[in-house]
Amino acid sequence: MHPPITEWPKIEQPREKMRTLGASALTDAELLAIFLRVGVKGKSAVSLAQDLLHHFGNLPRLLSCTPEELTRIHGMGISKWSQIQAAYELVKRSLEETLSEESVFTSPGYAREYLQAKIGRLPHEVFLCLYLDSGMRLIECQELFRGSLSHTAVYPREILKEALARNASALIVAHNHPSGNHIPSEADQELTKMLVKTLHLVDIPLLDHCIVSGTGFFSFLEAGLMRND
Incomplete structure (x- = not known):
């Protein structure tokens, strides 16, 4: 008692x-x-x-x-x-509002916390696009695809269309691994290369591809894997 x-x-x-x-x-x-x-x-x-x-x-x-x-x-x-x-x-919205007011490069921790809070614990896989303005501030975070990326196609042309519609100057994409393993697969790496090349055609840089789990976070940018080759 x-x-x-x-x-x-x-x-x-x-x-x-x-x-x-x-x-x-x-x-x-x-x-x-x-x-x-x-x-x-x-x-x-x-x-x-x-x-x-x-x-x-x-x-x-x-x-x-x-x-x-x-x-x-x-x-x-x-x-x-x-x-x-x-x-x-409220926590997630507060982080999103911060990203809309400050450059993702001046507050990288907020971007990580925001993505982990938003999709890190989801039981299903989702693919997000973070559209950024010329000041690298968040215009909008959009869920474009849902389901395992091995079964649900992620269409670069759809991402390109949505980025142009928002007059985005740059993009960050992210998806979660419900399994808890945040290490990128070969499919993740191939998708990243394809997106970099597609967006490069219209001079919109893909700044990062983030993989999020409930306990971890992987950044292609931090790992030096955002090359256009």
Whole structure:
């Protein structure tokens, strides 16, 4: 039996701790407890949050869980899932807004965090295009293809058409590997070469091809694989 949070020393209560020390001083469980607001019989909100993190293994898996997965747990309903998803979506939108205001080269960490938050934990494969303006700021992030890239064709002409329609000055493309392995396959490498050559015909550089998983990130640019040969 855990005492309710209201009976804890004030400095140990998550809301008071945040007010006094700032959000960064709180553990994942304490931050999650603020969203949960209340626990269940015999468990404080912090204890319930710890159970959730243990059940899903880590915070990213919890944030990307389905309503069915969360509501199987005692005390968790659709409203709790909705609250968690709303907070997660705000994080993704904040990162996207930052990319639309700053060059991807002055804030490369935001691009990585944004892509990992957006597609890193998806159970299916998606292919994204990030269209950039002349200042290398994000115009739009568009999902163009869905499904395994070995079965779903990625058409360079479609990417070219969409880039021209947005008057993009440069592109970054990205896709996820639901398997968790973020190492590029031969098909990924061939696709990258084909896209570089196709976009080069209209003087739109492909700056990077990123492969994202829930636990890793691969950049063709950082690996020195963005050659036009």
